[in-house]
Amino acid sequence: MARLSPLxxxxxxxxxxxxxxxPVRAADYVQGGYDDTCGQASVLNRIVNxxxxxxxxxxxxxxxxxxxxxxxxxxxxxPSREPELAAVERHxxxxxxxxxxxxxxxxxxxxxxGMGFVGIGNNVEFCVAGFDRWHVYDGQxxxxx
Numbered sequence: 001m002a003r004l005s006p007l008x009x010x011x012x013x014x015x016x017x018x019x020x021x022x023p024v025r026a027a028d029y030v031q032g033g034y035d036d037t038c039g040q041a042s043v044l045n046r047i048v049n050x051x052x053x054x055x056x057x058x059x060x061x062x063x064x065x066x067x068x069x070x071x072x073x074x075x076x077x078x079p080s081r082e083p084e085l086a087a088v089e090r091h092x093x094x095x096x097x098x099x100x101x102x103x104x105x106x107x108x109x110x111x112x113x114g115m116g117f118v119g120i121g122n123n124v125e126f127c128v129a130g131f132d133r134w135h136v137y138d139g140q141x142x143x144x145x
Contacts, residue, residue, distance in 0.1 A: 037111050038093035039072045047109060047126045058133055068098040089113040097128055105129045108144035
């Protein structure tokens with residue numbers, strides 16, 4: 001059996017990935033390495049689930065759901081510092097939410113490391129533009145920019 005050259009094998013693998021139709025996300029760059037906190041499935045799933053709860057329980061919101069995300073990226077990173085300053089590491093993120101009614105809306109969110117239930121896991125706060133009826137995030141999501 002003939003062997004493929006390593007360069008030909010890499011080229012073949014890249015062409016298979018590109019032709020598969022699977023969306024590819026760029027990782028976020030953070031201090032000398034890549035950080036995909038904003039694009040983690042657990043973070044995005046938490047937003048989808050909490051958004052579904054929000055539209056069911058807040059009066060006069062359209063009954064839509066988030067079907068997918070695109071343009072997921074980190075807009076700001078705050079590393080944890082000295083305990084008296086900011087012991088919580090925060091990743092500020094932005095994405096485009098594709099809603100079930102066909103509309104695309106910006107969504108801003110912050111992932112706080114170590115702020116989950118009893119200090120385990122992450123806390124995710126999010127705001128979908130046009131869905132902040134009670135102005136929790138300044139009405140236009142400005143507190144999460």
